[in-house]
Amino acid sequence: MIMQPQLPTYDRSRLTPGIVHIGLGNFHRAHMAVYLDDLFAKGLCHDWAILGAGVREGDARMRAALKAQDCLSTVIELDPKGKSARRIGSMIDFLPVEADNAALIAAMARPEIRIVSLTVTEGGYFIDPATGRFDPRAPEIAHDGANPDRPGTAFGAIVAALKARRAAGVQPFTVMSCDNLPGNGAVTRAAVVGTARLSDPALAGWIETQVAFPNGMVDRITPATGPREREMARAFGLDDPVPVTCEPFRQWVLEDDFPAGRPAFEQAGVTLTPHVHAFEMMKIRILNGGHATIAYPGGLMDIEFVHEAMAHPLIRGFLDRVEREEIIPYVPPVPDTDISDYYKLIVERFSNPEVADTERRLCLDGSNRQPKFIIPSIRDALAAGGRIEGLALVSALWCRYCQGMTDSGAAIAPNDPNWDYLQAQARAANEIPRVWLQMKPIYGDLVEDPRFVAAFTRALEALRAQGTAAVLREYIGRGAP
Structure with a gap:
């Protein structure tokens, strides 16, 4: 019997746009679009529908797929107790x-x-x-600075639209990042203002003082779409080439800084608070840091899925000890949140077999993720004189992974935008481990810290001599310092 998806319960023809969203990937369609769909179903905020947009070649393909189905998105929640599907109607055009x-x-x-x-x-x-700061010399940004009326980036387009609104006497819109990075509002402000400054310093000053860029923390695990996900959609009677699958859990924490108005987000379960950074640090350190901790041992041990890694006693034991001894002790308190309970929820989410998230996805783009998700915990632990052996082992496992071969001898396909460079550094580190830590954009001055260098060196040499499983077993069995 074909299961039936839940369809929008509101009249989509009566929706009017209030939001332009740039980047219609899986995460947006399983997160912000769902929150708005919930609001519309309550009879609220029907003047806040989404106009989808994109600035990349792949966005044109997504536009064609979604326009062919009246801009409806299929979102399938992967609850171990039973899957359910919704057709999300909050976007009305692309x-x-x-x-x-x-x-x-x-x-x-x-x-x-x-x-x-x-x-x-x-x-x-x-x-x-x-530097960790916006780079106005990036070729795409430099192009927009020289061609402000024909920008190619999202930030150049935002600058051009804000310029038009200022000239017309129209209040500026709020710019809201929904990406998973620390201080996403501040980062977006730097990108928009920095792009504007290249062509119109006065406009840049106006944007800096007049445009709101609220920070937010977003969270929902959304695996990539492939044949498995499209087959799930067909089980609900939907021939959708771009369905989204996701875990049941979702969270959105947001600063309430919207001078031009906003939907009633709180009516859909969004937490509006001035303490976004506390929630953000908890999530990035514990969840994203946890993903990085289980990614590389799983990849080196030829484990395909995240839930399989969580079921492996060595990887689960490694995660538990690193989190409890080296990450969680340095996470500041979060309003109305028990951090120990939060970690238990993370373990439950990682262990969901229905999500079928892959270890390879978690291993992707370590050169961008490690500095955000692991290195800050190392720095805090070192400053406090705490234990760093497990986090040093996480770095050593990443280095070992980038050598391009699992413990069984299977080749690891390139899995980072900087793969060739990382592979060369990782192979050189076989002879001189310190070479890996000399990547300053990632490790900064940690290469000068003798405790960290010694712990990393021991870990990398042990991985080469004994293999991943033996090193994890030794780490788990080691007594507290």
Whole structure:
């Protein structure tokens, strides 16, 4: 028997747009779009529908797929007790994807658009890895500085739309990042203002003082879409080429800084608080740091799925000890949250077999993720004189993974934008471990810390001599210092 999806219960023809969202990947369609769908189903905020947009080649393919199904998205929740599917109707159109972003700029300039939101990935903010700041010299940004009326990036398009609104006397929209990176609002402000400064310093100053960029913390595990996910959609009678699967859990914590107005997010379960950074640090250290902790041992031990890694006693034991002794002790208190209970929830989420998230996905883009998710915990533990052996082992496991071969001898396909460089560094570290830590954009001055260098060196040499399983077993069995 074909299971039936839940369809929108509101009249989509009566929705009007209030948001332009750039980046219609899986996460947005399983997160922000779902929160708005919930609001619309309650009869609220029908003037806050989404206009989808994109600035990359892949966005044109997504536009074609979604326009063919009236901009409806299929979201399948992977609850171990039983899957359920929803057709999310909160997006009512997808703007043409153009090289000069003319349609996007025109839409953002419309007075009824009061929020422009983004999911352009953690690596899409043009951050200089050496400084951790926005890089105006990035080729795409430099192009937009020289061609402000024909920008190619999301940030250049936002600048052009804000310029048009200022000229027309229209209040600026709020710019809301929904990407998973620390201080996402501040990072987005730096990108928009920095791009504007290249062509119009006065406009940049106006944006800096007049445009709101609220920080937010977002969370929902959304695996990539493939044949398995499309078959799930067919089980619900839906021939959807781009369905989204996700865990039942979702969370959104947001600063309430929307001068032009906002939907009643709190009515859909969003936490509005000035303490976003506390929630954000908890999530990034415990969840994202936890993902990094289980990723590379699983990859080296030829484990395909995250729930299988969690069922492996060595990987689960490694995660538990690193979290409880080296990560959680340095996470500050979070309002109305028991951090121990939060970690238990993380373990439960990682262990969900229905999600079928892959270890390879967790291993992706370590050069961008390690500095955000692991290195800050190392620094805090060192400053407190605490234990760092497990976190040093996480770094050594990443180095060993980047050598390009699992413990069984299977080849690891490139899995980082900087794979060739990382592989060369990792292989050189076989002879001189310190070489790996000399990557300053990732480790900064940690290469000068004797405790960390010694712990990393021991871990990497042990992995080479004994293999992943034996090193994990030794670490788990080692007594407290």
